[in-house]
Amino acid sequence: MSTVSELRITLDGSERVVPAGTTAGQALEADGRSVIAARVGGEPRDLEYQVREGDVVEPIEISSMEGRAIMRHSAAHVMAQAVQELFPEAKLGIGPPVENGFYYDFDVAEPFTPDDLKRIEKRMREIVKQGQRFSRRPVSDDDAREELAGEPYKLELIGLKGSAGSDDGADVEVGAGELTIYDNLDAKSGDLRWKDLCRGPHLPTTRVIPAFKLMRSGGAYWRGSEKNPQLQRIYGTAWESRDKQDEYLKFLEEAEKRDHRKLGAELDLFSFPPELGSGLPVFHPKGGIIRKEMEDYMRRRQAEAGYEFVNTPHLTKSSLFELSGHLPYYGDDMFPAFELDGVDYRVKPMNCPMHNLIFRARGRSYRELPLRLGEFGSVYRFEKSGVVHGLTRVRGMTQDDAHIYTTKEQMTDEIKSLLSFVLSVLRDFGLSEFYLELSTRDDSDKFIGEQADWDEATEALRHAATESGLDLVDDPGGAAFYGPKISVQAKDAIGRTWQLSTIQLDFNQPKRFGLEYQAADGSRQTPAMIHRALFGSIERFLGVLVEHYAGAMPPWLSPVQVVGIPISDDHVAHLEKVAAGLRERGVRVEVDTSSDRMQKKIRNAQKQKIPFMLLAGDDDVAKDAVSFRYRNGEQKNGVAIEDAVDEVVKAVEARVQV
Structure with a gap:
């Protein structure tokens, strides 16, 4: 029986002949530090993977997105090893890489303390320094159960092999086909130090983890279900260099300063009274001013764009959502039904039905189309308590919702125009860097309707998105159950990406509701339906803006646009006269008549992030002027009152930041 001594593989786009038994690392001449894994036939593999005839082999660098994920997954294993060495009774859950880091879940008797995290991180550094080798080996189901008999959660994952989904992270541990265990082996003796059920791949050794830090711990339900035991989750971050990690930690410090929940309390904008329940904010007068400015702006822009405003109730019979199709596909995200007069009702989670x-209330003609119906509609969604987060993930929200009914001939131009409208509005709010995401259907059974309708709707959205000139990213499987959508992804001042406006094209709901219009030839036709939420929700968009501006809202959105600061009580009347002139021009102004000294009044105004301060002393009164101070500390003295008022009004009307 002959043996194969040479193999043909593709490397760097060209065919190579290598000896049988060559590893991916050898073929790539990988150093194991910058190139830490290989992509073989499109699948990530360890460098120790032995190449086969016809393999296409590509390097995975540690600084790439895929390389970082592998490094972070390896860091999660190191953390789990450290935990079990320090807490021998700890049982292992799952430990996947996530954006910017990793986590691992543990079943332990007591929650981890900050001191525990310090001990774990110290032990991790010792393991990393030892350079333990990650070694992959296939095992049968029975052997895996025998080896992991003391790990009940791993045993459960073995039973889920082939059906575990990415929603609970189990696919990091097991997948279809063979099971594999990764051993952590001593660098010198080769003795086993620790092992875990895992698909991999991993770094060659623990020493290849250049920089990591444990961040925090908290509770997490096993596999994301509240019906399962609550485990303790430890989060960490890991990077390809200390410089990159330092950069990320500085970013986190800046993000913490901008946290809208913290700023919302400091600036007296909104709060979350526990008496109301999770995810149900209330807006204080200053927050109410920002909301009103946002709504007034949007009402004006929509009126100019031909929208007609409607209003709908907060609750409805449950049967409405059966007709629309939401109840079977969206029911878990709705609040439970309640009975009224023998009929089930629900608070509405969306306005489209x-x-x-x-x-449908009356006959429609093609001459009325496009028909653009807009509403600031309050909706309620049963978000899980674990994902509720300030204003950016709430249970009660107000959507700047609109639904546009068009003919098939009109819909592509309408989508193009709508996308241009959306971007124009976002720019007025100070956002300027965007890309688009196109969410389409996949083979899942969660989508309704004919494939031909989906293809037509998807192509119309893709055409409009491409013509916008913005980068377009595909999101297979991310569509709503009734139709594809474009999502506008916007970057904020510190580079974070937020999903904001959405445009969805729906051929299914018009059919389900029997919507028709009379065409020019007298025939009855079904309209296309475009769902559009520009802010997404007012609450979420306001939270994003607070973080984008770090609370220092542009003058047109600032609750207090100007504060008058008298040097002494003798100068109050002068500033009240200035304030009256500003109010006549529609400016929101206050005069600080407190007993505080002038410097403290200035500090208070800076803390409240008020755009303009008008100071007055004897010299200003004599010259009928003010000292004009900006919130960045710059100051102009002896500014004529008329000029000061004009500058404020121009800044407000121009919607510029100062």
């Missing part, structure tokens, strides 16, 4: 009823 009610807008369909408005369209």
Whole structure:
């Protein structure tokens, strides 16, 4: 029987002949530090993977997105080893890489303390320094159960082999096909130090983890279900260099300073009274001013764009959502039904079914289309308590919702125009860097309707997105159950990406509701339906803006646009006269008549992030002027009152930041 001594593989786009038994690392001449794994036939592999005939082999660098994920997954294993060495009774959950870091879940008797995290991190550094080798080996189901008999959660994952989904992270541990265990082996003796059920791949050794830090711990339900035991999750971060990690930690410090929950309390904008329940904010007068400015702006822009405003109730019979298709596909995200007069009712999680009823209320002609119906509609969604987060993930929200009914001939131009409208509005709020995401259907059974309709709707959205000139990223499987969507992804001042406006094209709901219009030839036709939420929700968008501006809102959105600061009580009347002139021009102004000294009044105004301060002393009164101070500390003295008022008004009207 002959043996194969040479193999043909593809490397760097060209065919190579290598000896049988060559590893991916050898083929790539990888150093194991910058190139830490290989992509073989599109799948990530350890450098120790032995190449086969016809393999296409590519390097995975540690600084790439895929390389970072592998490094972070390896760091999660190191952390789990450290935990079990320090806490021998700890049982292992799962430990996947996540954006910017990793975590691992443990079943322990007591929650981890900050001192525990310090001990774990210290032990991790010792393991990293030892350079333990990650070694992969296939095992049978029975052997895996025998080896991991003391790990009940791993045993459960073995039973889920082939059906575990990425939603609970189990696919990091097991997948379809063979099971594999990764051993951590002593660098010198080769003795086993620790092992874990895992698909891999991993770094060659622990020494290849250049920089890591444990961040925090908290509770997490096993596999994300509240019906399962609560485990303790430790989060960490890991990077390809200390410089990159330092850069990330500085970013986190800046993000913490901008946290809208913290700033919302400091600036007296909103709060979350526990008496109301999780995810149900209330807006204080200053926050109410920002909301009103946002709504007034959007009402004006929509009126100019031909929208008509409607209003719908907060609750409805449950049967409405059966007709729309939401109940079977979206029911878990709705608040439970309640009975009224023998009929099940629900608070509404979206407005579109009610807008369909408005369209259907009377006969429609093609001459009315596009028909653009807009509403600031309050909706309620049963978000899990673990994902509720300030204003950016709430249970009660107000959407700047709109539904546009068009002919098939009109829909592509309408989508292009709508996308341009959306971007124009976002720019007025100070956001300027965008890309688009196109969410489409996949083979899942969660989507309704004919494939031909989906293809037509997807192509119309793709065409409009491409013509916008913005980068377009595909999101297979991310569509709503009834139709594809474009999401506008916007970067904030510190580079974070937020999903904001969405545009969805729906051929299914008009059919389900029997919507029709009379065409020019007298025939009855079904309209296309475009769902559009520009802010997403007012609450979430306001939270994003607070973080984008670090609370220093542009003058047009600032609750207090100007504060008058008298040097002494003798100068109050002068500033009240200035304030009256500003109010006549629509400016929100206060005069600080407190007993505080002038410097403290200035500090208070800076803390409240008020755009303009107008100071007055004897010289200003004599010259009928003010000292004009900006919130960045710059100051102009002896500014004529008329000029000061004009500058404030121009800044407010121009919607510029100062």
